[in-house]
Amino acid sequence: MSELIYKNRRNTNSKKWDDQTEMYGEEGLHAMWIADMDFEVARCIKDALHRYVDEGLYGYYKIPDEYYQSFINWEQKHHGWLTKKEWIRFSPGVIAGFNWIIQFVTKRDDAVIVMTPVYYPFLKAVENNERKLICSDLINNYGRYSINFDDFEKKIIENDVKLFILCSPHNPVGRVWTKEELCRVIDICRKHNVFIISDEIHQDLVYEKNKHIPSFAADNYMENMILITAPSKTFNLAGCQNSIVIIPDEELRNKWDYYINGIRVLSGNPFGYIAARAAYEGGESWLKEVNSQIYSNYKYLISRIDSELPKAIVSPLEGTYLVWIDLKNYLKENNIREIIQKKSHLAVDYGDWFGGERFSSFIRMNLATSQENVKIAVDAMVKCMV
């Protein structure tokens, strides 16, 4: 029996559906933007939260060993990588985690490199912390992206880069990096003593023959790397703000602990831990269904675009549920918002957010929704673009 329940989230205080004014200047757009799902969480998560709510005791919480063990087991089973309880730390969201790390592994004005186009909070994190942003553009081969290793290394040398923020799998271009690609990138960082933050929040949203390789499993760069992941994308728990920071190196862990001691965010709320543990222990079959729904939405999108918007370039979706589409062949100068928002009434993430004007012919669409919602979005685009 299907476990997947689609929900109409309008009027539920959903950021995606009910909080569009800040980004779009209006409400009521058909929401295909921000990365969460329009599906109810797995039954096992609801049950665990219900049990906790029914107890009626919400005092200070002791994080049970089973929380750590559930994550360790998940990583081992799904990613073939054995992590240890003592390596694991908490952050209330992956964005918070990488901002904190930037603060204690770099100094003001240090150069930080990212591979653009990239998830825009990476760019903001560098700028907000008064570090110098260096962008190495990925190579775009008719929608399929790859790393420009020469450019990456050249920019590291030229700018004396101290930190690289890696997105693996990559949002927004949908690549799942291969072991070879990861090893080559890590090699370059090792050669030039560049610290790596590996953001692996999309690790479980991977399709067909693609396989996510945790950066620590690709290469033993422990003394200069921190990995952050979370159950939030995988199990649609973003509101629970429970993320997992993995620091195998003891000296680095001490630095993290010292920093955290200063800001006193020592742990999260019980709801986040309970939801995460239940998800890792019992959410596997739900995730299988979600991934198959997302991939079938992607295939549906491709088939419609192939026949009705054939000059749009859709990046192959190897991982994440965010599809990157180049509309350059349908645009007149700078009129993407006119077509997508004013005429099609869609809320999407615009390409220029991910690294500047050179990406302004792109949109990113969230496919973690019903096929009907994807259909509404494609229908609207077709109607306004051809």
Ligand SMILES: Cc1ncc(COP(=O)(O)O)c(C=O)c1O
């Ligand atoms: C690569 C990446 N990192 C981090 C986040 C957000 O993480 P959080 O909500 O845990 O701060 C997202 C959300 O889309 C993301 O795509």
